[in-house]
Amino acid sequence: MIGERIKKVWGRHMKLIIATFEIFWIVFFLLEKIANDTYVKIPQFIYVNF
Amino acid sequence: MTRIIKEYLKKFFVVIAVILFCLLMLELGLRVEGRVPTNVCEGEYEPFEGTYRLRKNFVKVHRWPGYSYTIYTNEFGFRDNRIGKRNLNNKPYAVFLGDSMTFGIGVDYEETFVGIFHELAMEHNGVEVLNMAVPGHVFSDQEKLFMHFMKHVVSKPSYVLICTNDDFLFKFQRSTRNLFIKDGYLLSKKNRHLAYIRKILSNRSSAYFTLRNDFKLFKGMYFNHGGQGMDSFFEVYSKNYEEKYFKRSTILLNEFEEFEEYCSRSGIVLIYLYIPRADSLKFKRYLELSGKDPADYDPEYYENLIRKHCLSKEIAFISLRNLLKKQVEQRKELRFRTDGHFNKFANKVIGEYIFNELVGKGLFHQSAI
Numbered sequence: 001m002i003g004e005r006i007k008k009v010w011g012r013h014m015k016l017i018i019a020t021f022e023i024f025w026i027v028f029f030l031l032e033k034i035a036n037d038t039y040v041k042i043p044q045f046i047y048v049n050f
Numbered sequence: 051m052t053r054i055i056k057e058y059l060k061k062f063f064v065v066i067a068v069i070l071f072c073l074l075m076l077e078l079g080l081r082v083e084g085r086v087p088t089n090v091c092e093g094e095y096e097p098f099e100g101t102y103r104l105r106k107n108f109v110k111v112h113r114w115p116g117y118s119y120t121i122y123t124n125e126f127g128f129r130d131n132r133i134g135k136r137n138l139n140n141k142p143y144a145v146f147l148g149d150s151m152t153f154g155i156g157v158d159y160e161e162t163f164v165g166i167f168h169e170l171a172m173e174h175n176g177v178e179v180l181n182m183a184v185p186g187h188v189f190s191d192q193e194k195l196f197m198h199f200m201k202h203v204v205s206k207p208s209y210v211l212i213c214t215n216d217d218f219l220f221k222f223q224r225s226t227r228n229l230f231i232k233d234g235y236l237l238s239k240k241n242r243h244l245a246y247i248r249k250i251l252s253n254r255s256s257a258y259f260t261l262r263n264d265f266k267l268f269k270g271m272y273f274n275h276g277g278q279g280m281d282s283f284f285e286v287y288s289k290n291y292e293e294k295y296f297k298r299s300t301i302l303l304n305e306f307e308e309f310e311e312y313c314s315r316s317g318i319v320l321i322y323l324y325i326p327r328a329d330s331l332k333f334k335r336y337l338e339l340s341g342k343d344p345a346d347y348d349p350e351y352y353e354n355l356i357r358k359h360c361l362s363k364e365i366a367f368i369s370l371r372n373l374l375k376k377q378v379e380q381r382k383e384l385r386f387r388t389d390g391h392f393n394k395f396a397n398k399v400i401g402e403y404i405f406n407e408l409v410g411k412g413l414f415h416q417s418a419i
Binding site for chain 2: 013016017020021024025035
């Protein structure tokens with residue numbers, strides 16, 4: 001029942017599903033790369049972690 | 051028209067379902083990789099006499115992208131290397147007062163400068179050490195905590211070391227009325243529900259925790275060119291409010307004087323330390339990068355204020371500016387990349403220096419042996 005429904009949704013919205021999936025992972029890996037590789041010239045002045 | 055809306059709604063739900071699926075994949079992937087969330091149900095703070103303090107006998111592991119460290123508090127609710135009792139009866143001991151820099155955010159107790167000092171002091175003359183510093187505390191909060199402690203202990207400390215920095219002195223009148231504590235978490239009263247949900251999410255979900263921190267770094271670099279909190283950083287050193295600062299300075303020094311009188315009456319050796327923040331040592335460079343006029347700022351204002359005060363009152367004063375400046379000139383990194391607190395290296399250098407200075411100046415003479 002659920003499997004058939006998923007199949008139906010997949011058939012109808014395949015392009016949309018693939019595009020969302022790809023965009024999510026591209027955004028995630030870009031954010032990770034930026035966060036890990038780039039040096040901040042002026043650091044973040046955070047002193048108290050409330 | 052309704053059919054078109056229905057079709058868009060369907061597409062919207064498909065997108066949401068795919069994002070949720072991706073988040074689930076990310077959550078599993080991060081946990082397999084070892085990037086687990088904090089997984090702590092409660093925070094380390096509790097309300098205390100109109101302000102807040104650390105919970106007693108409490109353990110908390112903090113996991114952040116830049117560092118991980120564990121907080122243990124002893125029977126008094128002060129940061130220590132383990133939970134439980136501290137036997138101070140008939141032993142000389144030193145107390146450190148300060149904020150998050152003295153508390154040692156980002157490193158384990160043994161690696162904090164107070165921890166380094168503690169080890170050296172124990173080896174040298176068996177003097178015990180208590181770290182009363184609490185993140186975000188200003189002098190009045192620390193004074194309350196110290197006075198409360200004095201009512202409940204048999205023996206008084208031999209030494210009190212007040213660790214000052216520009217932020218600690220600038221914010222001395224900061225009110226805690228806007229703060230709210232829920233389940234041990236310190237939250238701002240404004241948006242407290244949202245802030246609490248965020249705390250819970252970052253404690254439970256690796257995906258949320260990772261995405262939030264990556265996004266914060268990204269935002270800081272591309273949408274906030276001066277770095278997060280830059281304006282409040284520069285404001286501390288601004289000369290624009292000279293008159294206001296003069297009044298504030300007088301109130302601050304009066305507050306110190308009351309405490310000094312108490313220490314003098316109790317036979318406690320009081321020592322002021324000035325430990326500049328790592329960022330303030332690169333102040334000129336940051337001013338240039340931000341295009342601000344150096345004539346509008348005085349990065350040594352608070353150091354000079356405390357130095358003059360100590361000189362007039364004949365109280366011991368130790369500044370760590372030259373020591374830390376030398377480290378910066380040798381291109382040594384003193385802070386964490388994503389947080390302005392001192393890293394392990396800086397803590398070690400500071401702890402050793404304070405100890406050597408006290409011994410060298412003959413201030414650290416009492417012995418338990």
